[in-house]
Amino acid sequence: MNRFLTRIKKHIKSMRGAMRVSGFGAVFLIYCTKIPLIKKLVKDSLVKARVLGNTMYLKVSDGGLHRRLILRGIREEEHTRQIRDNIKPEMVGIDLGANVGYFAVMESTLVGPRGKVYCIEPEPSNVRLLMKNIFANNFEDRAEVFQYLIGDHNGSEKLYLSEFGNVHSVSAARNKKGSIEVEMITLDKFLEQNELRPEDVDFLRMDIEGYEVMAFQGMQNLLNSKSPFKIFMEFHPSYYPEWGWTFEKLLNYLESYGFKIVEIVRDRETDKNGKNTRLNMKNPTIKEVMEMQKNTLADGCQALLERF
Incomplete structure (x- = not known):
């Protein structure tokens, strides 16, 4: 009772x-x-x-x-905190998988009227709602919306749809609600189209359901830049084998470009004993991250990586 x-x-x-x-x-x-x-x-x-x-x-x-x-009124509280603590006025950022704008609207608030957020989302109905949310907050002076899938080449790709608007994916194995053909470009091409130099961009936020391993292949100019840069992202390790990658391979790949893991978080961490806690790892090594992943039942986590 x-x-x-x-x-x-x-x-x-x-x-x-x-x-x-x-x-x-x-x-x-x-x-x-x-x-x-x-x-x-x-x-x-x-x-x-x-x-x-x-x-x-x-x-x-x-x-x-x-x-x-x-x-x-909030989601992914720890990742939200990471972003709110690290994005400053006048910064320029790119949001990949902007969805309907939860993070994009937040980022637009943080960069202020003298900053800029380039919001990129492939799914048409999400794009329409994303634009509505940008305009609802009068952020059209600092946020711009683009309908693209960011990947490793320029062309087109199938986007497989989910019943939930935030988990559409390039993975055919995950979603069974049909598919649409979307335009795909590399991030390097996007920078060129918008007359942006790699050193002009201060941060990248991305949550693209595992396709990050391919998107990174198309941003070599951005990765090779020596300027300070922050990456806020969600990892999806169980997706990576579909494209010939592993979580460890991706972490080593990013480290090879000078990126260090500043913090790994997850709001709800379930260990093998079924115990629920919050995950927060400060400045972990790749070995420590892999050990964490091995001992958890969850798939992904959110991270802040930085090149100083």
Whole structure:
């Protein structure tokens, strides 16, 4: 009985927090979407939420990133902290896999009106919502949206779709909701098109569902630059063998270009004994990261890497 009451109290507390973020109507719709007919009826409905002091429009029917932001107003708390602590006014950055703008809007706030964020996202409906969220915060003076997949060559590639808008992937093995053909370019080509020199760019944020191993192949000019540079990224080790890579190979590859792992984080770490904790590793060696990965049930983690 006590356990039941504890769960009820926790649920009520969560509901109150969600209503502060998005209002009663949005939270009510979220719970109604558990009914299949209602979920179908509100498929494309958007709700307005306050996310870290900014405005975001989110899909009420998307049970992934959208639902978490509607209910909590924040996600990936540790990675969010990494970014907020390290991006400064007037910086220039590139956001790969910008999705609907959670990080892009945050970055635009941090760089200020004299900074710039180039937001790159391949999936059309995400691009439309990303643009809406940029305009909702009057950030069109500092953020620009581009519809591309960033990879190792210029051409086109299939993007396999997921029921959740934040996990579309180039991996055919992961997603079974169909596919679309999207334009792919290298990041070096993107820099050239936008008249950017590698030394003009201060940071790169990327979460592209494992395809980072290929994207890095197309940014040789950026990697070979000797200027200080920060990479905020999510690793997806289980994806890498599909493209002939391993987690350790990628870490060694980045180290060969002068990048050091400043911090590895994960909000929810589950060890082999089923214990849940938060992961935070400061200045780990590659050996320590690999040992961590071996002893966890989770796939990925977020990281800050830096070339000083």
